[in-house]
Amino acid sequence: MTNADNQTPGASPESDLEFEALLKRIGHQIAPDRRRGLYLAYADAKRQAAAVRKRPLTAVDEPSNTFSLMAYLPARKGGA
Amino acid sequence: MTALHELSIAEAGRALRQGKTSSRALTEDALRRIGSIDPKLNAFIVVTHERALADADAADAAFAAGHDRGPFQGIPYGLKDIYDTEGIATTCHSKLRQDIVPKADSIVARKLREGGGVLLGKLATHEFAIGGPSFDLPFPPARNPWNTDHAPGGSSSGSAAAVAAGLCRMAMGSDTGGSIRGPAAWCGTVGLKPTYGLVSRRGVFPLSYTLDHCGPLAWTIEDAALTMNVISGHDPLDPASADVPALDFTRSLGWGVQGLKIGISRTFYEGQEALVPEVAAAVDTAAEVLRRAGAIVEDVVLPDYDLFNAAGRIILNAEAYAVHEHDLATRPRDYAMYTYFRLMAGAFLTSADLTQAFRVRAQLTETLNRDVLTRYDALMTVPALVPAPKFADQPTDAAPVWPIQTIPWNLTGSPTLSVPVGFTSDKLPLGVQLVGRPFEDPMLLRIGAVIEAAVNVTSIRPAIA
Numbered sequence: 397m398t399n400a401d402n403q404t405p406g407a408s409p410e411s412d413l414e415f416e417a418l419l420k421r422i423g424h425q426i427a428p429d430r431r432r433g434l435y436l437a438y439a440d441a442k443r444q445a446a447a448v449r450k451r452p453l454t455a456v457d458e459p460s461n462t463f464s465l466m467a468y469l470p471a472r473k474g475g476a
Numbered sequence: 477m478t479a480l481h482e483l484s485i486a487e488a489g490r491a492l493r494q495g496k497t498s499s500r501a502l503t504e505d506a507l508r509r510i511g512s513i514d515p516k517l518n519a520f521i522v523v524t525h526e527r528a529l530a531d532a533d534a535a536d537a538a539f540a541a542g543h544d545r546g547p548f549q550g551i552p553y554g555l556k557d558i559y560d561t562e563g564i565a566t567t568c569h570s571k572l573r574q575d576i577v578p579k580a581d582s583i584v585a586r587k588l589r590e591g592g593g594v595l596l597g598k599l600a601t602h603e604f605a606i607g608g609p610s611f612d613l614p615f616p617p618a619r620n621p622w623n624t625d626h627a628p629g630g631s632s633s634g635s636a637a638a639v640a641a642g643l644c645r646m647a648m649g650s651d652t653g654g655s656i657r658g659p660a661a662w663c664g665t666v667g668l669k670p671t672y673g674l675v676s677r678r679g680v681f682p683l684s685y686t687l688d689h690c691g692p693l694a695w696t697i698e699d700a701a702l703t704m705n706v707i708s709g710h711d712p713l714d715p716a717s718a719d720v721p722a723l724d725f726t727r728s729l730g731w732g733v734q735g736l737k738i739g740i741s742r743t744f745y746e747g748q749e750a751l752v753p754e755v756a757a758a759v760d761t762a763a764e765v766l767r768r769a770g771a772i773v774e775d776v777v778l779p780d781y782d783l784f785n786a787a788g789r790i791i792l793n794a795e796a797y798a799v800h801e802h803d804l805a806t807r808p809r810d811y812a813m814y815t816y817f818r819l820m821a822g823a824f825l826t827s828a829d830l831t832q833a834f835r836v837r838a839q840l841t842e843t844l845n846r847d848v849l850t851r852y853d854a855l856m857t858v859p860a861l862v863p864a865p866k867f868a869d870q871p872t873d874a875a876p877v878w879p880i881q882t883i884p885w886n887l888t889g890s891p892t893l894s895v896p897v898g899f900t901s902d903k904l905p906l907g908v909q910l911v912g913r914p915f916e917d918p919m920l921l922r923i924g925a926v927i928e929a930a931v932n933v934t935s936i937r938p939a940i941a
Contacts, residue, residue: 415824422823424805433817433874441793441824447786448832451839459834460841461686467715 405435480505481642485699499550503532506552518616519638523597531594547702549592554647557598560679582679600634607815621938626864629659636663642941646694652683654882657894661859664896664905672889673718676711684795687886697925701725728922739776739852750861750879758897758906765930784884790833797822817875841888855911863904891917895924
């Protein structure tokens with residue numbers, strides 16, 4: 397659970413502050429009629445981010461998209 | 477005599493080869509139906525009349541010359557309008573791309589063209605395969621042929637609507653979080669999200685690179701299988717493409733399910749506040765069909781649905797935002813409101829959020845394939861908690877939240893099939909979702925064929941058709 401679970405703008409000063417800070421970092425001009433919908437998108441993103449941290453992970457648990465060079469494996473010639 | 481549009485791809489193919497009909501006749505029939513029915517559905521963004529008739533005549537000429545390029549020769553089909561088509565605009569249902577005309581076909585479009593298929597047109601989608609059923613775009617949203625007050629689901633909305641209404645036998649969709657299986661379930665069609673990497677994504681506008689899948693929506697299981705025989709295969713220029721031996725998707729369709737073991741993941745949907753009982757009952761109906769056919773069906777417990785969902789949505793939102801970052805900053809008003817809200821969600825995630833999601837993804841994929849699918853031949857669950865929602869119930873100042881339950885299998889890349897099972901008391905379609913082992917897509921089609929034959933709903937079309 398995060399403060400962003402209070403989905404309505406104004407329900408959590410902490411979330412409101414974070415939301416405004418993130419908008420400033422993104423640097424977009426947000427039209428007034430889109431602020432509420434955007435806040436809900438923010439609150440949902442925060443909820444998902446909290447959810448993936450509930451899974452126990454150790455330091456050696458690698459991401460699914462681990463970098464690999466297999467696509468550049470040199471072609472084998474003459475059985476060498 | 478069966479009406480032309482009621483012939484499946486397999487049946488039409490036989491009729492073509494026996495000289496009982498022609499591709500020209502099939503195509504003209506389809507174009508007539510599109511002309512009379514589609515104004516009520518908005519399934520098509522563009523109908524490619526001239527191209528369709530030229531394709532049809534070329535197919536008929538090939539038959540006359542004794543050339544047979546496979547199951548799609550002479551068969552009309554549609555493409556979701558995110559598939560590139562040489563010389564035909566690929567709009568992604570968006571104002572941002574109204575005038576974008578690709579110079580080359582996507583790989584899937586090329587394979588269908590080279591296989592002798594007849595392109596009827598490009599089909600409606602939720603904008604960029606992520607928005608919602610929007611009325612603030614250059615093209616109207618597709619409607620559900622079973623009740624046009626209801627949405628067909630998305631994002632392959634036009635594909636599902638067109639197939640259900642009998643405007644085409646197969647339409648290509650794409651599936652990043654459920655965009656084939658959701659509309660298939662809500663429109664009563666078959667929908668296959670193949671194993672990740674089985675069908676090339678090259679030339680298909682990306683939504684989320686590591687979750688995007690291309691696959692067919694069709695009226696019958698056999699037609700979906702025939703389509704897969706044409707469109708699947710390794711593409712060295714698609715980084716996600718799997719270099720595996722070719723699969724035969726039709727060979728095992730009649731093998732039945734005797735002795736197969738199928739797990740129902742009830743914990744995904746039972747107890748959920750939004751669940752409509754008829755949706756859960758559809759799974760029980762399918763389970764009973766499979767038991768009677770000799771399968772062992774029992775409940776199985778998977779990791780929490782919310783964990784799959786969270787990891788999937790973080791990855792989808794982050795990757796989609798990366799695709800659209802520049803346009804969101806410079807042309808925000810050119811996106812539909814729903815699309816804008818959905819895409820902007822990725823702007824609020826951190827690099828650590830995304831990395832944790834990818835780590836969870838690796839664990840869940842391992843758990844599913846090593847611990848669960850070594851004990852079961854397939855899993856079964858609901859595609860969504862509710863039947864098709866009404867347009868009137870969509871929010872006016874935020875993105876709609878549809879309780880579909882499909883993204884876990886984008887996360888794991890598993891093959892997943894939506895199969896029609898019946899109808900609600902309001903005559904809206906119900907389906908089940910089957911999940912299989914990677915590269916065992918034919919197994920799902922084999923199980924789906926047993927359900928399809930038993931529930932016998934393919935003879936029931938929406939009244940609009």
